Each structure stands twice: as C-alpha cells, then as structure tokens.
Amino acid sequence: MSALDGLEVRRTTTAQQLADGLAERIMAGAFGPGHRLRESAIAAELGVARNTIREAVRILELTGLVRYEVNRGAVVIAPTPEVVEALYTARERLETAAAARTPRPEQLDAITEAFEELCEAASTGEVRAIVDRDLAFHQAIVAVLDSTRLDEFYAALTKELRFYLTVLSKSETPDEVVAQHRLILDAIRVGDRDRAVAEIRAHIDTSVEQLEQLLDARG
Amino acid sequence: MSALDGLEVRRTTTAQQLADGLAERIMAGAFGPGHRLRESAIAAELGVARNTIREAVRILELTGLVRYEVNRGAVVIAPTPEVVEALYTARERLETAAAARTPRPEQLDAITEAFEELCEAASTGEVRAIVDRDLAFHQAIVAVLDSTRLDEFYAALTKELRFYLTVLSKSETPDEVVAQHRLILDAIRVGDRDRAVAEIRAHIDTSVEQLEQLLDARG
DNA sequence: TAACCGAAACTGTAGTACAGTTCAACTGTA
C-alpha cells in the first residue's frame, strides 16, 4: 500500500472525453434515433476543432450508439423491429447458455445481490434505476459464463438496449418486474437449470413483444 | 429479380479503403504484434493526409486488430496467454451453446459442407486454406444459434484468432485437423448433443494448450 | 552500470481550404 495509491494523472485525450460526453448525452435521449451529429455545429459549440469531433465520433462508433453513412456523417442508431429482435435473440442465447451452467457460489451471490438491489430500486419506483438494476441482474447471470469477452459483448448489447428503452420510454410496473426476475432467480438458486432457461426465455419473449408493440405504435 | 441487381456504385471513403487495406496487411503478418502504426510515415508513403490515416486507423480499431495508446498512437494487438485464453473461452461458450441446440436441416447441411471443404483443403496441404476452412467450420456451428449479432461477434473473434495463428505460425498436420473435426461433425449429425459439446470442448482445449506452449516458447 | 539529458520523432489538436454530395426550396412545364 503505497502513499501514492489512487493518485492518477488525467491520461485521456480530448477526443475520448468528447466521445464519453456525447455517449452520455445520447443515452440520456438528448439526440433521438436517426439524428445526424453535425460536426461543424458541435465543434463550434464546444470550441474544439472539427478534426477532434470527427475522431470523437469515430470512437463513439465503437460503442455502437452511432453509425457512419457515407457523405451523411454519423447518425444515431434507430430501433427497428428487426434490430430489436436481433438484440434480444443474442441476449437470449447468452443468458440461457449461462443459465445452463452451474454457477459458482460467489456468482450465485452476485446474482442474488443484483436481485436484491433490483427490489430496492423497485420499491423507490424510479424508472431509470429499475431499468439499470434490471440489466445488471441479467449481466450477473451472463457472468456465469466466465468469459470477460462475452461479458463485454453483453454489456455492449445492454448499452444499446438501454438506449432503445429510453427513446421508447418503455416502462412496466415495478411489481411485475420484480416478480418475473424472482422466478428466474429461484430457478437458478434451486439449481433447476431447465426451468431457469425456460424462465429466461419467457421473460425475454414478453420483453421483445412489448417493445415491438411500442415500435408498431410509433411506426 | 430486378434488372439492376448487382449494380452498385463504389460507395466508400478513402479512409475506409485504407482501413481495409491495412487490415489485410496486418492479417497477412506484415506488421507484427506490438508494431506501432506511424501516421506520418504511412500518410507519406500512400500519398494521403495524416487526418485520413488517423481516421482509417480508428476504423481499424473497430475490427479489433489495433488498439490506441495515448500519445503512442495505434499499436497492433499482441497475443498474450491471457488474451488467447479469453479468446478461446468465449469461443468455447458460443460453440458449445450452439452444439447444445438442434440444428435445422439446412444448418446441418452447411456444417457438413464446411467440413467437406475442410477435407478438400487438407488434401492440398495449403496451411492458409486449411486454417480458413477450419474457422469456417466453427462459424457454421455457431450459426446454429440463429443470431446474426452473435455470428458477427464470433467472426470478430475469429479474425483476431486468425491473426494470432499467423504471427505464431502455428500449424498442425492436416490429417489431425480433419480427424478432430470429423468427431465433432459426427456427434452433431447423430444428434448426440452431449458428445458434440464434449468434442468441441476437447478440440478447443488442445488448441489453446498448443497456442500457449508456442507463446511460452517465444515469451 | 545506471541515472541523466537533450535532440529527434511522433502524437494530439487547431485551423483553413476546397471539391463533391446532399437536401430542400424554387422554377418551369404539362
């Protein structure tokens, strides 16, 4: 334990900070889906060079929140039924694969803890917190796969999904959310892997269905 | 079937083309792991602006072949034992998850076909072609998961792996390769999912072991 | 041998410029 522990120099580039900031804004719904990020406007507003903005947006592309179109620049991703379904299919495959494994004790603890935090958040009724805890619970399940690469990939899916949930302002009653997740947790804790897989599948099915209804209502 | 099918204008930017070209070179082993991509040098040699190279390298970062270090620019990724193991763990999870499912007939056909092409390649003895077919076979297995997002993710893993195999110039005898994959294929065709999972696990275990030996020998 | 130092090389960022593309408003025509 050195006296210098925790001391760190700010080791990041302007572009990286801009990318982080933009990502935050986008996730918060400041730019809707399909919105074009205009370089010169942003550069002027933030007082940086267009070069730097371009680079920031390229970094942003890594997180999947925007994609580039030739001669149109960066565009905020938009949820289409196909995209949402693909997203949930990937989630379902990963989570059920995880549920089919036997979690180590500390993994089981992590899942249980995530559930408890979800319950807490549900009791406050804060939509944003509930969604976060909801996603964290699922992330804890995927962690049973014991693969950091898959953890990261799943986190990326989650980030994208988080954005869609925001722009579609989807929300369920907190009680329902807790109830559904309790079923999953119980199945995992009891060690009934088939039931755990089935519960996850059901949970995801209802989610994707609800989202697609929302999309239809908009489209 | 329109009369315009297949007609396409060249719709790509200079940066994108540069990124593609660089990726190809890197995959072919032109730049070793840890190699720094010096912007001005590349820009001068190719007759483009440094801006454009920077952008190209950011695009390249998307594919995972390079990563950025502050004030050092882009560096070609390097295989460490941890990285290789993480790579194979992710592969193992995805492939076994796929093997635990029942493939649709056309998926089974695709896997079988991939195997036959692997055999063909093995008979020619061309290392490069064998590795390609090998990876394509596994990709066909993952396709059983029916998720384009996971297909893409797996393809990215494969790309990275392909690079490591190149720089480590790993090679096995073609007969061994074919034999191992035949075991996997048979288990899948027979519908014995537990055995398929076990065979894949064994196959990947031996691969990762061999690679780590190679890494130690270099280390 | 190892710590130190200074110059060279390189990155990160700013700023300017311009050709080519997109897009929406405007114009003329059937």
Place this chain on the structure above:
DNA sequence: TACAGTTGAACTGTACTACAGTTTCGGTTA
C-alpha cells in the same frame, strides 16, 4: 395541380500547415 429539373446553402471528406506536449533514443556523466 403534380411533377421533373435547377439552384444554392449546408455539410462531409480530404488535404495541408502548424505547434505544443510526449515519447524515444543515443550520448554523457556520475
């Protein structure tokens, strides 16, 4: 009125220049 054609402003893609700060490396000194 509906629609094709035209025009111009806004924007992207790319090039070039410049410079401060960082890294690298070879030589120098302790």
